Amino acid sequence: MPRMSIYLGVGAIAASATMPAVAAVQTLISTVGVADASGRATIALNFLNVGDAVQHFELPPRLVADLAVGDRHTAVTLERIGSATPQTLAAGSFVRADYSASLPNGADRATLSLASGAAFALSLPKAGRDAQLAVGKPAAPLIPAHDPSAPVVVQQSFNSARADTGNAFLGNLSAYLPIYAAYGPGTSTAAKIQISFKYQLFGTAGATGADRSWIDGLTFAYSQRLYWDLGAKSAPFRNVDYNPELIYIVPAPVRLTGVAFGGRGGIAHESNGRDGTASRSTNYVYVQPMATLPIGDYKLSVGPRLWTYVGNLSDNPDIAHFRGNTGLFAEIGQDNGLRVSTNTRLNFASGKGAVEAEVSYPINRWIKSLNLYVFGQGFSGYGENLLDYNRHANRLRIGVGLVR
Known part of the structure; x- marks a missing residue:
């Protein structure tokens, strides 16, 4: 499977802690690869804690991104591969997880971005040939600046009063x-x-x-x-x-x-x-x-x-x-x-x-x-x-x- 390293920020999420501390977890893409011309991409994300220790951090089962091809926009769901259990994320540490997403064939250039506005540019695979995802210029800073005074923000895959945590098989x-x-x-x-x-x-x-x-x-x-x-x-x-x-x-x-x-x-x-x-x-x-x-x-x-x-x-x-x-x-x-x-x-x-x-x-x-x-x-x-x-x-x- 062709793979390439992409050290590029695609957004920031934060995980809540059980103690009153400032915590900020930022999401980075480590690698992107696709197995074939079907366009199913495997995306490795690194969740980096740039704040205080986070208790019971759980990898989100899904992240929603926007795929822009020219002036056309499509919602793309990044789905976590495999199950995950809550864990402690120490200050300065990170955890890696693989996600998959379906990307269309046939376009030359595209931009994938999260709701936060952070994004990255890539080339989509041509139909009928092995897919090669190529990276263009970053459309967002590598690591957004962290404001220690900023409140903790919790981003779930679905915005509701009841978080979708603790569902390992979702x-x-x-x-x-x-x-x-x-x-x-x-x-x-x-x-x-x-x-x-x-x-x-x-x-x-x-x-x-x-x-x-x-x-x-x-x-x-x-x-x-x-x-x-x-x-x-x-x-x-x-x-x-x-x-x-x-x-x-x-x-x-x-x-x-x-x-x-x-x-x-x-x-x-x-x-x-x-x-x-x-x-x-x-x-x-x-x-x-x-x-x-x-x-x-x-x-x-x-x-x-x-x-x-x-x-x-x-x-x-x-x-x-x-x-x-x-x-x-x-x-x-x-x-x-x-x-x-x-x-x-x-x-x-x-x-x-x-x-x-x-x-x-x-x-x-x-x-x-x-x-x-x-x-x-x-x-x-x-x-x-x-x-x-x-x-x-x-x-x-x-x-x-x-x-x-």
Whole structure:
């Protein structure tokens, strides 16, 4: 993995102490390296204590940075690799920790900066070739001056009354399916909200090569889809689908041809939590290989999906007739631009199925620092939700997304 030393300040954070003392912990980048042209960078940070001793200093699980390419800005999350326990940081000492961040391909120059304003300049990797991160002139002083009279400032990865300290495994939690809220009038499910996450059960998130074990791919995932009838009296949720999964994820290393092969498979449960005639429930086992390749500044991903239903289907015994057991995922887009994805499913025997398309675009391309996506969605076919698995519907919605 190409690496280079970058002794350059990217910001300052301070850790609180249990005694009334002045403490200031500053963050320095020690090294930056990327393994391949996928743009996943490993960033080594040094947390240097230039004040009094800090008791129970804990490495932040995440730091948010701004990546500027020309006049375009994108929020980049630096995620800590591995767990950490609170420790005492003596005056003048430092502790090192590795973080990872996803950086886009195809740009010549970029600037990465923290909320404090400190930054550094670098060259992003070109698509389809080994990534080489090159450092330009520092955009911030090496070590900001420390004012002994300044109060202690605590910077958490999330600003809230309850600090996210003491959660050693928070780095194993990540996005899974898109998270969004979208609205389209004229139907009984005018609004749709989707929440989704996954959690790596074993090992360290982001580990690669010899640091990764085969069992690290075992993952728990959960998605929830809420269908909201905003046009009805009291605006009830017409249906809510709950979808936990136990899956195995195969990482996608980039081959010499530039194509990355990976995939996932597992067992999933889906139900709507209702009783009586409105009850719906199903279990299925699936497998989905995935291939991703660069096309200019874009990435194309394709993944066929096969599944079979298992267990009790008494709530919806003919669900396979309408929802099928084969599907295809296809997506093309940029990390920092337009992205279009489609999901299809089909029963070849009955000819029934569905197609769902999603399009998204980062709002911060228009409004700086607004970390949302414009999100559009269209659906046509059977079974958008479990309650209506045997009903044909057409939906068109637009809204905002947090994850795509």
